[in-house]
Amino acid sequence: MTNELAYDEHSVSGGVEGTYPVQQVLFGGLAIQFDDRVLEPRQWTTHQSFWAAQLMVGAPAGPVLELCAGAGQIGLLALTLSDRAGVLVDADPIACGYARGNTERAQMADRVEVRNARAEQALTPADRFAVAIIDPPWVPSSGTDRFPADPLFAIDGGPAGLDVAAECLRAVNAHLLPGGSVLIQLGTAEQLTQLLADVEDDAVWQVQRVWRQDQGRGVVAHLQRHQNLA
Numbered sequence: 001m002t003n004e005l006a007y008d009e010h011s012v013s014g015g016v017e018g019t020y021p022v023q024q025v026l027f028g029g030l031a032i033q034f035d036d037r038v039l040e041p042r043q044w045t046t047h048q049s050f051w052a053a054q055l056m057v058g059a060p061a062g063p064v065l066e067l068c069a070g071a072g073q074i075g076l077l078a079l080t081l082s083d084r085a086g087v088l089v090d091a092d093p094i095a096c097g098y099a100r101g102n103t104e105r106a107q108m109a110d111r112v113e114v115r116n117a118r119a120e121q122a123l124t125p126a127d128r129f130a131v132a133i134i135d136p137p138w139v140p141s142s143g144t145d146r147f148p149a150d151p152l153f154a155i156d157g158g159p160a161g162l163d164v165a166a167e168c169l170r171a172v173n174a175h176l177l178p179g180g181s182v183l184i185q186l187g188t189a190e191q192l193t194q195l196l197a198d199v200e201d202d203a204v205w206q207v208q209r210v211w212r213q214d215q216g217r218g219v220v221a222h223l224q225r226h227q228n229l230a
């Protein structure tokens, strides 16, 4: 269920003025606000949140990262089930504005930081994370017209749908604690195979498990760095 609440009169990137009704959904019990410039929360992705929360139980001590956080709901829902700190990253300033508001509404602003940056520029040398959640745009550019309601920047992953996914996995590589986990969302298992081949010069990732959404809406994969394995 989506509710329209108010109008956000911020200008759109590119300088075009417009008004956008603020909408609100419940995502795993969390009130999440967004508007049409940001990808609408997809209910099936609560699975990624709950899986991330499970991984946090056995992960080393340390904070949780979400790359491509959008309005922040996947990472925030996971973090409600833990007392860990979190960093939510998105390249879109409008998405980050909503992620900050959603963090405050969830009363988590004391432990969740929102960074507006591309994945490859978002992390500081000292950042180390126990779990990294990645929800990149993964639709191949040639197929984005199948989703006319979705903001192009949020879904267009380049020719094979893997440009931002590869950027994110490379970004995480130097910032994952030993024994840490990555939980990445893609469109298909075939994309996962191609992605791991694309990034193998930077790190060898071991696939622990792949979950396929039963209506074919996406896959989520649990990865660990090969050198992390006992």
Ligand SMILES: C[S@@+](CC[C@H](N)C(=O)[O-])C[C@H]1O[C@@H](n2cnc3c(N)ncnc32)[C@H](O)[C@@H]1O
Pocket (backbone or CB within 6 Å): 039, 040, 041, 042, 045, 067, 068, 069, 070, 071, 072, 073, 074, 089, 090, 091, 092, 095, 117, 118, 119, 120, 135, 136, 137, 138, 153, 154, 155, 164, 167
């Ligand atoms: C598929 S959406 C996911 C958003 C949210 N996690 C969700 O599930 O609704 C991808 C997000 O990645 C962001 N994005 C695109 N390129 C990026 C990049 N290079 N670095 C960080 N974020 C990026 C977009 O702004 C968008 O919010």
